Amino acid sequence: MPTPRLQADPTAPDRIRGRTALVTGAGSGIGAALVRALTAAGADVVAADLDEVAAARVAAAAPGPGTARAARLDVTDGAAVQALVDETAARSGRLDLLFNNAGITFGGETEDLTLAQWDAIIDVNVRGVVHGVAAAYPLMLRQARTTPADSTDGSDGWGGQIVNTASMGGLMAAGLITSYVATKHAVVGLSLALRSEAAAKGVGVTVVCPSAVETPILEKGHLGRFHGRDYYLKGQGVRRPLDPDVLAAQVLEAVRSDRAMLVTPRTARVIWRVGRWAPGFTQRASVRFVAKQRRLQARRAAS
Numbered sequence: 572m573p574t575p576r577l578q579a580d581p582t583a584p585d586r587i588r589g590r591t592a593l594v595t596g597a598g599s600g601i602g603a604a605l606v607r608a609l610t611a612a613g614a615d616v617v618a619a620d621l622d623e624v625a626a627a628r629v630a631a632a633a634p635g636p637g638t639a640r641a642a643r644l645d646v647t648d649g650a651a652v653q654a655l656v657d658e659t660a661a662r663s664g665r666l667d668l669l670f671n672n673a674g675i676t677f678g679g680e681t682e683d684l685t686l687a688q689w690d691a692i693i694d695v696n697v698r699g700v701v702h703g704v705a706a707a708y709p710l711m712l713r714q715a716r717t718t719p720a721d722s723t724d725g726s727d728g729w730g731g732q733i734v735n736t737a738s739m740g741g742l743m744a745a746g747l748i749t750s751y752v753a754t755k756h757a758v759v760g761l762s763l764a765l766r767s768e769a770a771a772k773g774v775g776v777t778v779v780c781p782s783a784v785e786t787p788i789l790e791k792g793h794l795g796r797f798h799g800r801d802y803y804l805k806g807q808g809v810r811r812p813l814d815p816d817v818l819a820a821q822v823l824e825a826v827r828s829d830r831a832m833l834v835t836p837r838t839a840r841v842i843w844r845v846g847r848w849a850p851g852f853t854q855r856a857s858v859r860f861v862a863k864q865r866r867l868q869a870r871r872a873a874s
């Protein structure tokens with residue numbers, strides 16, 4: 572993993588300050604932290620969420636010097652995503668940064684997951700990202716073509732950056748969050764493949780793969796006796812989930828240095844590398860992990 576390149580000159584034009592950004596799932600957790608980090612760094616942000624009230628709260632509290640405005644958006648609605656991307660670009664002249672961040676999860680035994688729940692998680696986590704890419708990528712390609720290579724504002728033929736929030740679940744395959752793992756693997760694959768295609772055309776793609784982050788999602792989507800905090804923390808030996816504001820700062824640094832992947836924190840990077848180096852060992856470890864989780868969750872249910 573390359574060390575993020577730091578901006579040597581804080582007054583130099585960069586890929587956040589003065590840029591226009593759209594963040595989905597901005598009403599809570601990581602999306603809200605991204606909005607705060609972006610406006611603090613001088614970006615003008617559209618904070619979009621299914622929950623318009625939450626998005627408005629986040630936008631109102633976002634620090635300057637940048638600005639934030641809220642929009643209601645259901646990422647499962649492709650036409651609505653296209654309309655918001657078009658409207659944002661029409662208002663600002665450009666859309667520089669798209670954060671496909673909205674996501675949901677289900678945790679528990681896969682036989683307890685209904686087909687409607689499978690559809691819901693695929694619709695939000697996969698189609699939601701696809702809708703963002705389908706709406707913004709052609710626009711960013713046009714922007715790249717019309718931005719002079721010698722532009723003085725730091726754009727240099729840059730059409731924009733697409734940043735997809737996947738997860739460590741997109742790199743490792745641990746059971747009891749099987750539907751989530753399936754969707755996040757799709758997001759990682761989509762992001763890396765698109766990046767290899769988009770690089771020569773002036774558009775950057777970054778995929779974000781954190782392990783547990785302290786957000787409300789840890790308490791959501793529980794099937795049966797599944798408990799997210801036990802799963803993500805006790806079961807994985809994580810003492811404290813990552814602070815979403817710390818993650819958002821890392822994401823912005825990854826955007827500035829056009830990194831392909833942000834795998835964070837360090838323990839996640841170690842686990843990921845072991846998984847790639849020893850897939851058989853890792854698969855057997857996953858079986859033990861699931862057994863341990865079941866015991867943990869049975870104890871919790873009985874207490």
Ligand SMILES: NC(=O)c1ccc[n+]([C@@H]2O[C@H](COP(=O)([O-])OP(=O)(O)OC[C@H]3O[C@@H](n4cnc5c(N)ncnc54)[C@H](O)[C@@H]3O)[C@@H](O)[C@H]2O)c1
Pocket residue numbers: 595596597598599600601602619620621622625644645646647672673674675676695736737738739780781782783784785786787788789791
């Ligand atoms: N928190 C973690 O531990 C963690 C770890 C890795 C990856 N992630 C990923 O980070 C992203 C953000 O999750 P979070 O932890 O901030 O969760 P969160 O539940 O706090 O926030 C998710 C936001 O997405 C919004 N949303 C849900 N469905 C939507 C839809 N159809 N259209 C628009 N908005 C919608 C929700 O209203 C909510 O505001 C997700 O993609 C999640 O999978 C989270």
